[in-house]
Amino acid sequence: MSPSTDKAPAHFKTMAQANVPQGRKGKHQQIVAIILKDLDKLQDGSAIKIPLADLAESKENVRSALNRATRKAGRMVATASDASFLYIWNVSASGESPQSSD
Numbered sequence: 001m002s003p004s005t006d007k008a009p010a011h012f013k014t015m016a017q018a019n020v021p022q023g024r025k026g027k028h029q030q031i032v033a034i035i036l037k038d039l040d041k042l043q044d045g046s047a048i049k050i051p052l053a054d055l056a057e058s059k060e061n062v063r064s065a066l067n068r069a070t071r072k073a074g075r076m077v078a079t080a081s082d083a084s085f086l087y088i089w090n091v092s093a094s095g096e097s098p099q100s101s102d
Helices: 029-041 059-073
Strands: 048-051 077-081 085-090
Touching (some): 029 048
16 A cells, blocks of 8 residues: 555645735734824824723733734834723833823
8 A cells, every 4th residue: 555545634624825814814903903093193192092892802902912013013102091991102212101181
């Protein structure tokens, strides 16, 4: 018998490598893209305020996804949260946080 015909069947299905999706397009991509666009328009000294109830995922998962995206882009942002909101702002070179305007 030939060794090529005695192979055990594969445990998983196969597909052409050309059809394999490239890049990471996780489930957080949409919210992270929206946050980054809002941060691009944000004035110095301001933060965006996202209601936690509006997030489809946990704030921890959104923060992690945002952290990956900002590190990849070489951006510096900071986050904070309370029981109701996730706050995100751009960090300036001096590392200042936004001033309270309440």
